[in-house]
Amino acid sequence: MKLRPDIEAFAQELTDWRRDIHRHPELGYKETRTSGLVAERLEAFGIEVHRGLGGTGVVGVLHGSLGDGPSVGLRADMDALPMDEAGVAEHRSTVDGVFHGCGHDGHTTMLLGAARSLAASRAFKGTVNFIFQPAEEGLAGARAMMEDGLFDRFPCDEVYGMHNWPQLELGTASIRPGPVMAASDRIEIEVKGRGAHAAMPHRGVDPIAVSAHIITALQTLVSRGTDPQDAAVVSITAVNAGSTFNVIPHTARLLGTCRTFRPGTRDRLEAEIERVAVGVAAALGATAEVTYTRGYPPTVNHPGPTGRFAQAATAFLGAGAVSDDADPSMGGEDFAFMLEEVPGSYLWLGQGGDFDLHHPQYDFNDVLLPVGASLWVELVEGPR
Ligand SMILES: [Zn+2]
Ligand SMILES: [Zn+2]
Incomplete structure (x- = not known):
């Protein structure tokens, strides 16, 4: 040089x-x-x-x-x-x-x-x-x-x-x-359960337990659902819910990021993140609202x-x-x-x-x- x-x-x-x-x-x-x-x-x-x-x-x-x-x-x-x-x-x-x-x-x-x-x-x-x-x-x-x-x-x-x-x-x-x-997109998931006394969980729907299932299920979108030759990342990076020991909160809020290279993979993961979050929440008696915001393209x-x-x-x-x-x-x-x-x-x-x-x-x-x-x-x- x-x-x-x-x-x-x-x-x-x-x-x-x-x-x-x-x-x-x-x-x-x-x-x-x-x-x-x-x-x-x-x-x-x-x-x-x-x-x-x-x-x-x-x-x-x-x-x-x-x-x-x-x-x-x-x-x-x-x-x-x-x-x-x-x-x-x-x-x-x-x-x-x-x-x-x-x-x-x-x-x-x-x-x-x-x-x-x-x-x-x-x-x-x-x-x-x-x-x-x-x-x-x-x-x-x-x-x-x-x-x-x-x-x-x-x-x-x-x-x-x-x-x-x-x-x-x-x-x-x-x-x-x-x-x-990579393309870099934002994930926001609002999980709505039903607040209750922590000693009487059967009186409510626990959005924290529901969130845990959603997070676990989301892990499969890349590991099981994406071609191993096609790099992608789905990371949940923030979990916010609850304020004390003896209250089951009413809602939980998850944040995360999705990274992809191919337009088709980006479209698919956007749709599947919503499908998994909404479906898992519904299966457990809660609701989930997903906001997927597209950031930078690849x-x-x-x-x-x-x-x-x-x-x-x-x-x-x-x-x-x-x-x-x-x-x-x-x-x-x-x-x-x-x-x-x-x-x-x-x-x-x-x-x-x-x-x-x-x-x-x-x-x-x-x-x-x-x-x-x-x-x-x-x-x-x-x-x-
Ligand atoms: Zn930088
Ligand atoms: Zn830089």
């Missing part, structure tokens, strides 16, 4: 910017300080800037100096997570309950680094749209920008996304065509752009550093919405380290900043 010399020269500034954003994390759609910094820097690089797409989203437009060519969208996310940081770094979060636990501070900074380099050289054909999106963590900021006319106002022939990946070694990357991240990489991204990564990181055999992740990714509308691809960039994404001691690896920025530049300047 050989960093772009100009980017290597301002790598320390990238670290300073990243740590500044890390100290001042902002939740989805509240990234006013972060998007302000992004817009100011893009303007300082001489890039045309558009603010306020999907709330706090920013787009920078830069034309190359080598003539006509494709319009390429490069996307970074800016939001932090609603959780406390347990790390002790000097640049740790200064905001209680808000933390850059997914490295979006690093993604934002890597794309700023690429913008700075490309604005100075303009050594490419066509146009680059730098897309800084809000609210990746569950709040669909990509879709909000698209509903605000992202691809109508800034047409893109291709769109690319990149995420740091602690499970991959620093200096490596993983990319493949097809599904790479993230599906398109072959052509995936080939170009893999080629750029191989040219930059070296042969052998880029794999195409990493398993898809059951995590969800908002970039999926962009890939539904525009051909493109999403790459995992290895950052190593002891802590996974969303761990309270996670921190973006600053060594990766000039690496990611250089890879973006390689992609834009590369053959197509």
Whole structure:
């Protein structure tokens, strides 16, 4: 791997910017300080800037100096997570309950680094749209920008996304065509029984006992009902009922998530979760009401752009550093919405380290900043 010399020269500034954003994390759609910094820097690089797409989203437009060519969208996310940081770094979060636990501070900074380099050289054909999106963590900021006319106002022939990946070694990357991240949907089940004195259970219908049966029955939807070659997850993640020792509550509320890759599997599990919950409740004399909310679609990489991204990564990181055999992740990714509308691809960039994404001691690896920025530049300047 050989960093772009100009980017290597301002790598320390990238670290300073990243740590500044890390100290001042902002939740989805509240990234006013972060998007302000992004817009100011893009303007300082001489890039045309558009603010306020999907709330706090920013787009920078830069034309190359080598003539006509494709319009390429490069996307970074800016939001932090609603959780406390347990790390002790000097640049740790200064905001209680808000933390850059997914490295979006690093993604934002890597794309700023690429913008700075490309604005100075303009050594490419066509146009680059730098897309800084809000609210990746569950709040669909990509879709909000698209509903605000992202691809109508800034047409893109291709769109690319990149995420740091602690499970991959620093200096490596993983990319493949097809599904790479799962569809991510929410399950909410309201179980209604009949409240009673706990010493006289026969006078009521216990929604906790009913919930236990529903949860057990739901386990079979994947283990017994889904093709073992077709990955899916149904997890019940919250059970809320009751308040004391001697009262059988009237209701119970279950929350969970459903992850799938194939549209048919998604449709089937949505229907079967309802069928099982309603049926089991009815069998035990209770009722269940299921609310299934579709979140992010699966993230599906398109072959052509995936080939170009893999080629750029191989040219930059070296042969052998880029794999195409990493398993898809059951995590969800908002970039999926962009890939539904525009051909493109999403790459995992290895950052190593002891802590996974969303761990309270996670921190973006600053060594990766000039690496990611250089890879973006390689992609834009590369053959197509
Ligand atoms: Zn995340
Ligand atoms: Zn993330």
